[in-house]
Amino acid sequence: MNYDAIILGAGAAGLMCAAKAGQRERRILLIDHADEPGKKILISGGGRCNFTNSGTVPERFLSANPHFAKSALGRYSPQDFIALVDGYGITWHEKTLGQLFCDGSARQIVAMLLEEMPDSVTLNLGEPITDVSHSDGKFAVTVGGVVRHAPSLVIATGGPSIPKMGATSFAYDLARKFGLKIIEPRPALVPLTLGGEDVLFRELSGVAAPTRVRCGKTVFEEASLFTHRGLSGPAILQISSYWRHGEAIGIDFLPGIDASTTMIEAKRARPKATVRSILNDHLPARLAGELAERLSVTGTLADQADRRLIEAAHQLNDWCFKPNGTEGYAKAEVTLGGIDTATLSQRTMEAKSIARLFAIGEAVDVTGWLGGYNFQWAWASAAAAAEAV
Template identity: 55%
Template sequence: MRQFDVIILGAGAAGLMAAIAAGRRGRRVLVLDHAPEAGRKILISGGGRCNFTNIHTAPDRFFSENRRFCASALAGFSPRDFLAMVEAHRIAWHEKTLGQLFCDGPARAIVAMLLAECAAAGVEIRTLCTITEVGGGPDFRLDTSAGPFAAGSLILATGGLSIPKLGATGFAHDLAARFGLRIVAPRPALVPFVLEGEERARATPLAGVSQPVVAACGRARFREAMLFTHRGLSGPAILQVSTAWREGMTVGIDLLPDQGPDFLLRRKREAPKSALRTLLGGVMPQRMADAFMPAALPPGPVAAIADRALLDLGARLKSWRIVPAGTEGYVKAEVTAGGVDTAGLSQRTLAATGVPGLFVVGEAVDVTGWLGGYNFQWAWASGWAAGSAA
């Protein structure tokens, strides 16, 4: 049995960052992953350009049963800290909208950077390694396809259930539960909605049409683009609000966030001879205008339509309310919400308070960021916090 100081399960963003932090402290570190290569989710992120962080990272950009839990780790390793590593490796980057930082070139540069930092810190990484048993005690003992290993510290960094084609499983949740940690029910997040009935019939012909909107669910409210799909709704605004959504909840969508509810009445005064279809087509794609225009309204100039009817239509467009039938599931979800309950973890180190030597980081924890680099920053920060203590 080979002995290490720290064994990390998962060679993704959080696991590799934990390995770097622990290795730099002189700890003997082993990283195990069942995938054929490290950082597979990093490689496909950001359309292959890796949206590696967001300069606006703050605790209020994350969902959790404890919204303040992530504050300590985020303060300990900031977007600026990760960017310093990126720049030290001379990886070109750029800022897109809303503080999102991307690589100029392929995402593989980020994986190469992390692997180089691991190598410099003396970290051993084994891929295509299946874990058959994990035992606790003074040391954690692992039986694997590469042989038995043991370590005083074990870091769970195998992520969540999203994107199963990359090998995602509930391994971290299952193992954490075996050690007595509570699991907040996992669910797909940053995921498109599926509609049924009348709303599905409205959305399907509009597949591919996009519109800036404000989408809201509960206390969550996001102003970004919405995209109609063959099955329902997607686009950044919908992905964002999906993390707050639970089955049966209503989602409110302001289809015209730059217009007041009386905008059609004002347009009637300004251009009474214009057709309603034309006026709506001036503030949204024409296909969308046709789909949302009530069939009961009279054709011809808008002057022939009663003021109350125009006010009612404006109000409906400003507050389109839907109850999604569901989501596209983990296959299309960018991340998994829920996971290991933060009540059983240290805010500072991500250590399990009731299991000495056990740490849980990244997507496996009940901390889910907004779309746009926030989940990567949580991976870097939580991995760094655990690796600095393990």
């Protein structure tokens, strides 16, 4: 069979691109080495798929070119995907910060995308790609010992995050083969690990609390979670995309509360209280105890000079941790970096140096915040490429 385009990768971006291109009467071959499509979709959102975010704006995406995502995101919005979901009768709900989840199962999203594909789309699953080449205006893809040809090729194989799901750096290797530059990939939306003196905080494993987390000028206010290896939770996952090795992060354990004022007022009103008892009013008991012990403010509030309480309060509002690393791709929800956007058209996702070669989704150097943003980039970039293949 002759194909108009071959799409490599049957994840979120690949499925959407195949469906949209197929609806334009393009003959599409969709290839994936996995035995079923949409594996990352199926595990996302605790199995309910956080399929988009109603607050999607380009400013909530990281890229060497922060303007690159504007075109695709502007032409395929969260409302467009919501309309598709609604059209299939898939019920959903909104959680915090604009995050939209299926009421039922992530399988509904995969089933919807497959249903969107007309007969002109062929799936080839469960066989590895052994070679990809380009000559005489056509791409040749060898899969299962058979060579398939098409004038257009779409790279939609994602990044190396969550390797247990079959994720690899295939997209980058292929891009380099075709001369496309790669922005150094690294794990993103990933737990941070602690070493040195901070290792003692691992004893709080399982304790979570509302926090305000800072790295440089970037701030997120959500929950943080102590783990047996370091720090996790939504605020930490968010800040991890901005953190670089060697940098410190600051955690405000009393977000929205001026700890200095609280301590001084408490000293006047409850002189026999301790720092620990004051913290118990605002934090989980285990965390309050550990922080109070680290502050080394012993005795009652009345025993302390105001200056000492203010010093302790400042630390509570900006407690510095220096992570020694991350938990890597195994625990990263996405990959930061990837195929350099400078090598692609922001309107069509086509490579500037090789006609009819496209790259979409996580394979590209566009990474969203936690909470459905990366799925929205997958849908939007796929729709952009589908209009051009």
